[in-house]
Amino acid sequence: MDMQVAKKKLSLKEKYKLLTRDLGWDTTYHTKDEVFPYVQYEGIKIHDWDKWEDPFRLTMDSYWKYQAEKERKFYAIIDAHAQNNGHLNITDARYLSALKIFLQAISPGEYAAGKGFARMGREFPGVGTQVACQMQSIDEIRHAQTQIHALSNYNKFYNGFHAFADARDRMWYCTLPRSFFDDALSSGPFEFMIAIGFSFEYVLTNLLFVPFMSGAAYNGDMATVTFGFSAQSDEARHMTLGLECIKFMLEQDPANLPIVQGWIDKWFWRGFRLLGVVGTMMDYMLPKRVMSWREAWNIYGVENGGALFRDLARYGIRPPKGWDDAEKGIDHMSHQFMLALYQYNFGTAFHSWIPSEDEMEWLSKKYPDTFDKYYRPRWAHLSKLKAAGTPFANMGLAKLCQTCQIPTVFTEPDDPTSLCQRETEYKGEKYHFCSDGCQHIFENEPEKYIQAWLPMQQLFQAPINGDLGAWMNWVSLIPGRDNGDFDGSEDERNFAAWRQQATSNQ
Amino acid sequence: MQIDLRTVSIKQQRNTFDHLARRFGDKPASRYQEGSYDIQATENLHYRPTWDPDQLIYDASITKIVMADWYALKDPRQYFYNNYTLARARQQETAEANFSFVESRGLADMLPEDLKRIALETLVPLRHAAWGANMNNSFISGYGYAAIFTQACMFHAMDNLGIAQYLSRLGLLLGDQEALTEGKSAWLDDEAWQPMRRYIEDCLVVRDPFELFVAQNVALDGLLYPLVYERIVDGYLSAQGASAVAMLCQFMNDWFDETRKWVDAVMKVAAAESEHNRAILQEWTEKWSARAAAAMLPVVRKALGADAEEVVGEEVAAFKARLKKIGVEI
Numbered sequence: 001m002d003m004q005v006a007k008k009k010l011s012l013k014e015k016y017k018l019l020t021r022d023l024g025w026d027t028t029y030h031t032k033d034e035v036f037p038y039v040q041y042e043g044i045k046i047h048d049w050d051k052w053e054d055p056f057r058l059t060m061d062s063y064w065k066y067q068a069e070k071e072r073k074f075y076a077i078i079d080a081h082a083q084n085n086g087h088l089n090i091t092d093a094r095y096l097s098a099l100k101i102f103l104q105a106i107s108p109g110e111y112a113a114g115k116g117f118a119r120m121g122r123e124f125p126g127v128g129t130q131v132a133c134q135m136q137s138i139d140e141i142r143h144a145q146t147q148i149h150a151l152s153n154y155n156k157f158y159n160g161f162h163a164f165a166d167a168r169d170r171m172w173y174c175t176l177p178r179s180f181f182d183d184a185l186s187s188g189p190f191e192f193m194i195a196i197g198f199s200f201e202y203v204l205t206n207l208l209f210v211p212f213m214s215g216a217a218y219n220g221d222m223a224t225v226t227f228g229f230s231a232q233s234d235e236a237r238h239m240t241l242g243l244e245c246i247k248f249m250l251e252q253d254p255a256n257l258p259i260v261q262g263w264i265d266k267w268f269w270r271g272f273r274l275l276g277v278v279g280t281m282m283d284y285m286l287p288k289r290v291m292s293w294r295e296a297w298n299i300y301g302v303e304n305g306g307a308l309f310r311d312l313a314r315y316g317i318r319p320p321k322g323w324d325d326a327e328k329g330i331d332h333m334s335h336q337f338m339l340a341l342y343q344y345n346f347g348t349a350f351h352s353w354i355p356s357e358d359e360m361e362w363l364s365k366k367y368p369d370t371f372d373k374y375y376r377p378r379w380a381h382l383s384k385l386k387a388a389g390t391p392f393a394n395m396g397l398a399k400l401c402q403t404c405q406i407p408t409v410f411t412e413p414d415d416p417t418s419l420c421q422r423e424t425e426y427k428g429e430k431y432h433f434c435s436d437g438c439q440h441i442f443e444n445e446p447e448k449y450i451q452a453w454l455p456m457q458q459l460f461q462a463p464i465n466g467d468l469g470a471w472m473n474w475v476s477l478i479p480g481r482d483n484g485d486f487d488g489s490e491d492e493r494n495f496a497a498w499r500q501q502a503t504s505n506q
Numbered sequence: 507m508q509i510d511l512r513t514v515s516i517k518q519q520r521n522t523f524d525h526l527a528r529r530f531g532d533k534p535a536s537r538y539q540e541g542s543y544d545i546q547a548t549e550n551l552h553y554r555p556t557w558d559p560d561q562l563i564y565d566a567s568i569t570k571i572v573m574a575d576w577y578a579l580k581d582p583r584q585y586f587y588n589n590y591t592l593a594r595a596r597q598q599e600t601a602e603a604n605f606s607f608v609e610s611r612g613l614a615d616m617l618p619e620d621l622k623r624i625a626l627e628t629l630v631p632l633r634h635a636a637w638g639a640n641m642n643n644s645f646i647s648g649y650g651y652a653a654i655f656t657q658a659c660m661f662h663a664m665d666n667l668g669i670a671q672y673l674s675r676l677g678l679l680l681g682d683q684e685a686l687t688e689g690k691s692a693w694l695d696d697e698a699w700q701p702m703r704r705y706i707e708d709c710l711v712v713r714d715p716f717e718l719f720v721a722q723n724v725a726l727d728g729l730l731y732p733l734v735y736e737r738i739v740d741g742y743l744s745a746q747g748a749s750a751v752a753m754l755c756q757f758m759n760d761w762f763d764e765t766r767k768w769v770d771a772v773m774k775v776a777a778a779e780s781e782h783n784r785a786i787l788q789e790w791t792e793k794w795s796a797r798a799a800a801a802m803l804p805v806v807r808k809a810l811g812a813d814a815e816e817v818v819g820e821e822v823a824a825f826k827a828r829l830k831k832i833g834v835e836i
Contacts (some may be wrong), residue, residue: 010683018678018686019671023637025694029707060668068595072586085514111545111653118660119648131667134644138660141653142587145541150539156518165525169549182552185563282774318524370836426625453550492518492751502514 002233013147016057021050024127036125040186044260046255047089050247055240056132063135066233074146074230081223083155088502089220092287093133093158093495094486098215099151099224100160102278106208108168109148112181113196114140123189129248132241136197139234146230150223157498158491160349166351170475172455173341173407174397177290179452180274184438186448190249197242199267201310205235207275207299211282214290234346250315257316262444268320273404279334280341283363284355292366293334296377301326322437328413331367335375337396340409342485343394349477354383374416391485397456402431402449403438410434426450529577536762541578541586542654566651569716571713571776576652578779582771583764590661590738593764594668597757601672604753605679613750614680621748622680624809628676629755630689631699635730636670638706639663642722650715658768662723669758676754698804701738705801716776717790723769725794726801728828731762733802733822738809774832784833791829792836795822 010018027035039046046397056067118139121130155161167174168210184195213228221410249256280295309319342352355363360379364371385392398407399421412420422433433439442449458464464471472479481490520680521527522535525544561568566576573579585593617625643663650656677685693699705726712718735758744752752759777784799822807814825832826836 010678015678018683019674022686022690023633023670023674025634025690027707027710028694029704030711035710036705041557059671060594060664061602061671063664064591064594064598065667068591071591075537075588083513085516108545108547112547114660115546115648115656118644118656118663120649125636127569130641130644133666134640134660134663137644137647138587138664141657141660142591144545145537145587148540148545149537152535153524156520157516158519161523163524165523165544170742175550175552178547178550179552182547182563186555186557188555188557383682402812448553448556451553453552455550457549498516501516 004336005011007376012057013303016059018055019059020131021127021290031112034123036123038123039125042190042259044190044256046125046249047252049124049129050299051252052108052126053131053244054128055244058237059134070230070233071142074226075149077226078086078150078153078223081226086500087154087157088495088499089222091219093491094285094351094353095215095219095221095287096154096158096160096491097350097352097486098156098212098281099221100164101281102212102224103147103151103161104164104171104349105174105277107144107151107164108174109138109177109181110147111144111201112185114138114144116181116185116192116196118194118363119185129245131291132244136241139238140350142234143227143231146227150227150492153223155496159478159481160351160491163349163482166476170458171349171477172347175276175453175455179403179405180270183285183448187307188260191490192265193242193248194251194260195244195267195270197238198246199264199271201235201238202242202246203268203305203347204275204302205239207296208278210300211278211290211296215281215286218288218290219286246312247315248478250317254316261317264317265321266444267440269326269435269441270404272326273406273434273438275335276337276406279330280337281312282367282458283334284338284352284359289362292363294330296328297330297376301330305416321440322435325413325435325437329368329410332374332411332416335363335367335371336409336411339378339382340398340407343392344398344407345485346479346483347471347477349475351484351489351491354379354386355361369504370416386485388443397459399432399436400454400456401434402452402454403433403441405452405454406434408432408434531811536584537588538581538584538586540795542580544818545653546651547744564651565649568649569684569714571716571779571783573651573779574784577654579652579655580770580775580776581654581658581768583616583768583830585658585661585768587657594665597760598668599759604756605675608750608753609679613753617680617748617750617805618746621743621746621751625678625739625743625748626681626685626689627692628734628805628809629673629751630681631693631696631702632734633670633673633677633686634690634693634728635706636666636673637667637703638728639711639722640666640670641716642709646715646719646722649713650719653774658772659719662765665761669702669761672754672757674749679754680751698808701797701801702805705797719772720787720790721794724773724829726789726798727762728766728825729795729798729802729818729821731746731758732824733806735759735762737817737821738806742809770828770832773829773834777833787834788836791834795825795836 062150114137117133117140121134121137124130129462157323168178184192187195215226216224216228222251246260249260281288282293282296284484309317338352341348345352360376364376382392401408406420409419410420412418420435424431424439424443431442433442459471464474477483520535526535526539529543530539546564551564555561555563640663643659643666647656647659647663650659674686693703709718709721710765712721735755739752739755773787777787799818803814803818806818810817829836
């Protein structure tokens with residue numbers, strides 16, 4: 001018998017290389033510029049795509065295998081959750097507002113991110129980069145779908161979930177995340193990677209994902225927390241990709257630095273504004289609090305973000321321009337946000353409420369310098385109006401920031417008693433902003449931001465023509481069921497009655 | 507005997523989400539429906555792309571195909587992420603078992619040299635073609651319209667990558683790294699492979715997502731898979747005693763059988779939508795399948811020699827018959 005010549009064993013790294021980047025080739029029937037037409041115009045210079053370090057080495061067979069295991073577990077748990085009325089185990093039906101906002105505002109963003117990564121999976125001229133983006137694309141489809149499936153059962157019993165797809169395109173507060181993701185998708189491939197891959201996934205994910213999923217765990221929401229655990233390892237991959245991407249750009253050419261820095265400034269601020277919603281959820285909407293927004297910011301923003309930017313300093317990167325203004329806003333933003341939501345709650349497909357005395361105690365402990373001084377008196381005033389049978393509703397139309405699209409409700413960084421208002425004139429039109437950060441973003445790309453769809457202006461156009469009832473119909477908001485104060489709502493009544501039915505013999 | 511556990515029953519307020527009730531009536535929706543319909547933004551898009559200000563960020567008009575409702579292009583497999591992943595996880599288990607069967611019994615070394623050479627020469631360069639298919643489907647997913655169609659394209663893209671990786675492993679198993687190196691230089695320089703490489707590169711500059719769907723998934727794959735995996739691998743190599751190669755290609759065979767149902771359904775619905783669509787699909791299919799057949803011929807010749815022309819002719823006829831059934835006559 002012949003001696004078998006032992007085959008040379010390939011290292012995992014070598015093998016992965018053969019199974020991915022060795023698949024590509026330099027095209028000769030068409031130039032690189034024709035095949036990859038969008039990688040030049042942003043001005044980022046890449047000299048050698050082979051220098052890209054694969055952030056994780058996952059071949060398709062292992063991807064299918066690992067993901068299938070996670071999928072089996074996830075659906076087994078949410079099936080059981082639905083079968084056993086798991087929704088009755090949440091702390092309190094007020095918690096549902098956080099889920100409604102999540103489904104209306106965040107899940108469509110997951111899908112949009114998936115779309116963007118499919119494009120990046122094609123537009124980058126490096127196989128390693130392409131494969132990483134494609135895997136993130138399919139993961140994002142997964143997240144959109146698992147979120148919808150986890151929350152589908154809640155929709156069967158509670159209001160405010162049923163029109164999430166309509167809200168995504170028409171609802172005034174959904175325009176905040178929509179404009180964020182539309183902005184990323186309308187950007188070039190490198191900026192998209194900074195916007196979603198780096199800023200959103202790496203810098204800000206901990207501030208979105210961790211509080212949300214921990215909030216679900218703290219409040220007895222088995223369905224959502226299961227999604228969180230199931231998505232954790234995907235998110236870890238996405239974060240690694242975001243970090244690799246920024247390092248790659250910075251290492252390839254020193255001329256990339258100012259462009260990348262500009263994007264970091266922009267996308268940090270856009271992300272920070274978007275996360276205001278999360279802060280509000282943490283401080284106000286979770287019946288059982290995980291931590292305050294301030295505490296989350298200290299851990300995930302100041303500590304982790306600080307360490308990240310110290311690490312990137314060797315490339316010449318400095319912390320984002322809006323960092324100091326963000327820090328100054330932390331002790332105010334969730335209160336200002338919730339006050340705004342409360343006074344416009346006739347126009348939201350979720351409930352808001354005046355915090356209870358206990359909750360105000362908690363807020364004053366967590367925000368010793370600001371809550372009692374600036375915000376408790378306002379809640380006290382709103383309580384008084386409510387008790388008198390004349391609850392306050394702000395029927396005026398909010399002035400929206402042209403960039404982030406939030407009503408201009410935030411205060412000056414150094415003066416919490418005056419509203420921060422900025423304006424710019426461009427081609428004979430006036431544009432309004434909530435902050436210096438948003439104004440700068442506009443001024444860097446005015447031709448982009450003048451296109452923004454503003455839901456308040458839409459109110460006066462066809463088919464609504466200023467009629468509030470017609471508007472509610474257009475956004476599929478059912479007045480008296482989806483909107484308004486939690487106190488006295490159908491969700492409150494039903495939850496109390498069902499829980500009683502499930503836990504007593506009455 | 508049946509036993510029924512009792513659970514506390516409380517009254518549901520509604521069956522499903524509004525957008526699904528509008529489409530399917532007020533009844534519980536399937537997970538496929540919940541995860542696929544209307545989840546792409548459609549109205550009040552904020553900004554035009556800086557990479558091409560003539561388009562919208564989601565733009566149905568960048569293809570010549572016109573659909574009143576793009577969500578009509580549903581997937582008969584009803585794949586959403588979950589059942590797609592589960593199906594592929596099962597298939598990869600089989601593939602893994604096949605690879606280790608061939609490896610552990612040294613079947614690769616027992617292959618007659620000439621058959622092994624044919625297998626390597628015809629299959630290994632195809633890993634690059636599969637990578638091209640991956641990029642094309644990633645494109646269709648990225649720029650096509652409506653989640654129901656574009657998610658299936660992303661699944662397809664990942665499958666294409668999986669196939670490129672199985673072909674690479676086949677090369678490594680039968681011929682070590684040299685097989686991959688030789689395969690790549692054949693892909694780049696061997697005259698027989700140039701029409702195929704040119705076809706793929708021409709696809710890489712097509713920016714009408716539906717035309718690309720026709721060029722890649724209908725025309726090229728519609729000829730390539732039957733010719734390579736049915737005729738060369740199963741028909742010729744196995745018959746000559748190289749059934750180990752067929753084992754290593756089972757994934758591709760099963761995959762083509764499964765995915766063509768989806769491809770056919772998409773084509774059928776798009777063609778039935780209007781005469782305008784049908785005419786365009788006919789034009790595209792005719793143009794691309796003629797080129798695909800010409801590109802396949804020298805590849806098939808490597809295995810089947812003088813019979814190649816006849817075999818390609820038969821498969822072209824079968825392809826035409828398949829298209830005719832879905833309403834596209836060429």
